[in-house]
Every structure is written in C-alpha cells, then in structure tokens.
Amino acid sequence: MPRLVACGATLALALSLTACGDGNGGASADDGKIHVLVYGDATNKVEKRIVDTFNKTSDVKVVLDTIPGADYQQKLQTIISTPQAPDIFFNWGGGSIKPFVKADLLLPLDDFIKKNPDLENKFLPSVFNNAVVDGKPYGIPMRGTQPVLLFHNKKALQEAGVTPPKTWDELVDAVGRLKDKGVTPIALGGGDIWPTQMWFQYLFDRVAGPDLLKKALAGDKSAWESPESKKALNMIRELVDAGAFGKNYDSVKYTNGGSVALLASDKAGFELMGSWYYSQQLTDHKEFAEKDLGYSAFPTVEGGKGDPKNVAGNTNNYYSVMKKTKHPEAVAEFLKLMYSDEFVKAQLDIGNLPTTTNTDEFIDSAVSPEYSRFQYDLVADAPSFQLSWDQAYPQKASSDLHKAVQQFFNGQLDTDGFIQAMQALPTE
Numbered sequence: 001m002p003r004l005v006a007c008g009a010t011l012a013l014a015l016s017l018t019a020c021g022d023g024n025g026g027a028s029a030d031d032g033k034i035h036v037l038v039y040g041d042a043t044n045k046v047e048k049r050i051v052d053t054f055n056k057t058s059d060v061k062v063v064l065d066t067i068p069g070a071d072y073q074q075k076l077q078t079i080i081s082t083p084q085a086p087d088i089f090f091n092w093g094g095g096s097i098k099p100f101v102k103a104d105l106l107l108p109l110d111d112f113i114k115k116n117p118d119l120e121n122k123f124l125p126s127v128f129n130n131a132v133v134d135g136k137p138y139g140i141p142m143r144g145t146q147p148v149l150l151f152h153n154k155k156a157l158q159e160a161g162v163t164p165p166k167t168w169d170e171l172v173d174a175v176g177r178l179k180d181k182g183v184t185p186i187a188l189g190g191g192d193i194w195p196t197q198m199w200f201q202y203l204f205d206r207v208a209g210p211d212l213l214k215k216a217l218a219g220d221k222s223a224w225e226s227p228e229s230k231k232a233l234n235m236i237r238e239l240v241d242a243g244a245f246g247k248n249y250d251s252v253k254y255t256n257g258g259s260v261a262l263l264a265s266d267k268a269g270f271e272l273m274g275s276w277y278y279s280q281q282l283t284d285h286k287e288f289a290e291k292d293l294g295y296s297a298f299p300t301v302e303g304g305k306g307d308p309k310n311v312a313g314n315t316n317n318y319y320s321v322m323k324k325t326k327h328p329e330a331v332a333e334f335l336k337l338m339y340s341d342e343f344v345k346a347q348l349d350i351g352n353l354p355t356t357t358n359t360d361e362f363i364d365s366a367v368s369p370e371y372s373r374f375q376y377d378l379v380a381d382a383p384s385f386q387l388s389w390d391q392a393y394p395q396k397a398s399s400d401l402h403k404a405v406q407q408f409f410n411g412q413l414d415t416d417g418f419i420q421a422m423q424a425l426p427t428e
Contacts, residue, residue, distance in 0.1 A: 034327050096395065098133055101134065141354070148298070150297065150298055153264075153294075157269055160180070184268040199236060204228075206306040224422045250410065272298070278293070310382055311384075321335075
C-alpha cells in the first residue's frame, strides 16, 4: 500500500478502487460479529478469502467492511470513537495510530502475544516494530512491504558509462555523466511532493541513522538542529544544484505517469520510488519493464551513522484492534491467519510481498520471483526500516511537512528555515 498521502493516487493508477463486503464502513459490534474495516481496493479479494477461511470454523463470524481508498482515512476518523467503530481496522502504523493510542481507543496486543508468541515472532522485526507505540504493540502486519528502491534505466546508464551506484559519490558522478549525455539524471514527480520526501528520509537515515527521526517524533526538536541533519540537507542541496533532477521536476507528477514515462522513454537515468514502481512500469511500459528496468538499494554514505543495510519506505499495513471489541479471543484467532501459508501464497499471487518469516518458502511462486527475493532479503536484513516521514508523523502534520520539503528543494527555504519548519510539526 503506498504511503498515506499517496495511497489513493498511486493505487488509482495500478488498481481500480472498489468497495466490497457489506460496505457499511463498520457496523456496530453489538450484532455478535467481528467487523473488520479495510481500505477498499483490488487487494480486498485476499482479505475476503481469509475472512471466508476463518468463518468456516469460528462460531463468532467476521464481516469485512470496506471503504474506497480515497475516502478511507476521513471515514475512519469520523467513526473511530463512535458505536459504529469496527473491531479491527486497517492502518499504516506509526503516526497513523498514535492519536488513537493517546485517546485510549486501541487494545495493546501484548496479552495476545503472551498467549501466542507467534503473533510477533512470525513477522520480520523491522516491520513489526513500526506498529509499536510507547513500547507496546498495537498492530499485526496484514498486506505487503514496500521499501523504497533506486530504479534505473539499464540502457540509459550503459550509454553514459554508468553502473548502478553503490555509494553517494558514485551517484553524484553518475549525475554528471548522464547530464553530459543530455539525459535528466533523476526523474522526480515533484508535483506530488511525496516522491521528493523520499530523498530526505533515506539520506537522513544514511547520514544520521534512525535515532534522529525517533528523537524528533518523541518531541526532541533539537534533533533537527544536529550536525547530521545539516549535513544531510547540504547534500540534498548540492544534488539539486548539480541539476540532478532537471529544472522542471515540480511540473512532473508520478501519479499521472509523468515521471514513470521519463524513465521508460530513456529521458531519465534513475527514479527513487516505492517497490510498487515495478508493477507500475509493467502496466504502463511493459516492454521497458521486462527488458531495461533495473533496481538497487539506496547508496551508502561514507562516514554516515546509518547502517548501509537500513531501508526506508512503507513497512506494511496493519490490523489494529479496538479496545471496545466484545470478542477479543476470536479476534486473536483471526489475527493468527496473517502469518498462515494460505495468506502468504494469496498475497504473493497478487504481487504483494508479505513480511512473515515463512514468506521465504514461497517466493519462487511470486509474480516476479527475482524481484520479490531482492525486496525480501533487503527487508529481512535491515537493522532498521524507517517509516516514510508522512506516515511516521500524525496525519495533521503532513501538509506542513510536504510544504517544507518542497520549499527547501526549490530554494525557497534555507537550511535554518527547513529546520524551523520541521521543529514546528506536531508530534501528537
């Protein structure tokens, strides 16, 4: 699932947004059933299948309620504290559930895990931990992981004498070589803003490590003033000033296929994007995707505090449980299915990459085994998986966060201005 701000727009390209189930957006749990509320899209066919499997043997039945993706977040906010709230609901972890935890609406899952440790240890730790708030688990992974990768056009790189960069210096060198060939070094859908943010979240992690964002989210505003923060901003500034993204990136969008087409038409060398990019290129530019689309991990930064194996992006989506549910035992049984073999195979069949420890056994049956293997190993080996900033922060911070990112990139904010903007973001 693309990140919170991008989820509707990105999936609208790749998938048709549809509602299924009884579509009432979470009926009252007083009807003796468990209501599971999910983001409505083509992935729902897997969720329906898992519900059907559960209902075959459970006395307490599950009802799947869906809300079309574009309306999901707003509708969830509307019903979350009402009698119409579901028992279980889909979310993005991180900042998306923090306000609900603070309002004491969610059930901590530690008691479930004490009775069944597999609810934690059957998932990759770097993913599971992104639904931990104030030291307590509040979510079980329930779809697929989407790390951000550096994609490239094999043909464009070859003609410029460039190989996929393993280090930041190699990336900077590649920018110069591609420019000399008249190719925009890096495609960027700056008109959407969230793709620009990806450069910040990865570079900050490489330079400063994951603790900077953790401190900032905990309310330590001084984190943004650190030497590492300033170094990362300086590196971004240098990359922009070197012409890495061309001059018109703010008029290009990912969501209308603009940046996707730049890479596919040999007009750009690289694009930093979530792992859903592969299927997007396969949909829009099939021949290019099969022949000339390459991918690699984000470059390392010499002297950086971040582990080169760290990744950033969308860890997964999660099921969280409302404290008011009247069927906690049945809910715990339902959540067990999120690491079942049936679940894993069904997700792989539609191109999702589950974050269970048994996913490895079934990757050869995935739509693109090589690509799925690359992603899985990347996430499995990651000491830290940094959640996209606009998911890690509460939703109400997204607009100001994106504004700061865009204005710094465009030179409308200097380093001090960006730091002040980030310090002003709400963390609760």
